[in-house]
Amino acid sequence: MLELQTIHRKGEKLTRMARRKLIKDWAHDRETLGLTEFTSREKKAFSIRYERDLERISQEPGMVLI
Numbered sequence: 001m002l003e004l005q006t007i008h009r010k011g012e013k014l015t016r017m018a019r020r021k022l023i024k025d026w027a028h029d030r031e032t033l034g035l036t037e038f039t040s041r042e043k044k045a046f047s048i049r050y051e052r053d054l055e056r057i058s059q060e061p062g063m064v065l066i
Contacts, residue, residue, distance in 0.1 A: 003022060003026060007022075
């Protein structure tokens with residue numbers, strides 16, 4: 001993501017193939033930036049909320065979740 005932001009900040013454009021290659025080249029990088037780190041408790045709360053939301057949405061008339 002940082003590499004993509006750097007490219008776009010410079011006003012450069014990537015072709016679809018170039019963007020895919022960049023993503024593939026950086027796929028191994030698992031360094032955390034500390035921006036979206038959550039505790040185990042927070043992750044569990046998000047998961048419970050997500051399940052509840054899916055259940056509520058699935059009850060809406062005409063909704064089919066796949």
